[in-house]
Amino acid sequence: MLKGLIFDLDGVLTDSAKFHLAAWNDLAKELGIRLTNEQLNSLRGISRMDSLDLILQYGHQTNEYTEQQKKQFAAAKNEKFLQQVDTMTPKDILPGIPQLLADAQEANLKMCIASASKNAPKILHKLKIASKFAGIVDAATVNKGKPDPEIYQKAQQLLHLKASEVISFEDAAAGVAAIKAAGQFAVGIGDRTVLKEADYLVASTKDLQLDKIVAAYINS
Incomplete structure (x- = not known):
């Protein structure tokens, strides 16, 4: 589930x-x-x-x-x-993401960030969406970078969930590999040839629709 x-x-x-x-x-x-x-x-x-x-x-x-x-x-x-x-504002949130986050909140899904960036807290603050997430994996505590699964395993633990209970989103091949190595369902955003290991793929964030993603997850 x-x-x-x-x-x-x-x-x-x-x-x-x-x-x-x-x-x-x-x-x-x-x-x-x-x-x-x-x-x-x-x-x-x-x-x-x-x-x-x-x-x-x-x-x-x-x-x-x-x-x-x-x-x-x-x-x-x-x-x-x-x-x-420092120049970023909520206008820099990618298309489709505000609706996706809103739909996830309505569905009572817990959310967190698994980013290699040590600047993630500041970026989320500038975008004014930090409150939507239960937490952020502290990149300083991650010993092995993507494609190692460590950061996605830590994110899963942060949410107190099992691998089978989460869906993870990535735009990089190393990230998709990390998700799969963690045993999670991977949504890839970008080029099909680059992200061919993803379980569900869209060309851009504007194509992300929670109901379609969940349907693919259920049928996987």
């Missing part, structure tokens, strides 16, 4: 992912690394330090910096990102 919904944040509830990718791209250029669109998009849904490690790998600079230097790079990237977050 469905009792809860778990959401990634960037690219699912709001397009803050574009701010992340722009900030990472700027940092890469400063390090003399030119990222392809495919490489840049591979950073979606993974943690800050994992993203930096991937960028350095793409630029063949994996062993050129100390951990302290890498932390400084990540902090500089985050500062640029936060400057963009």
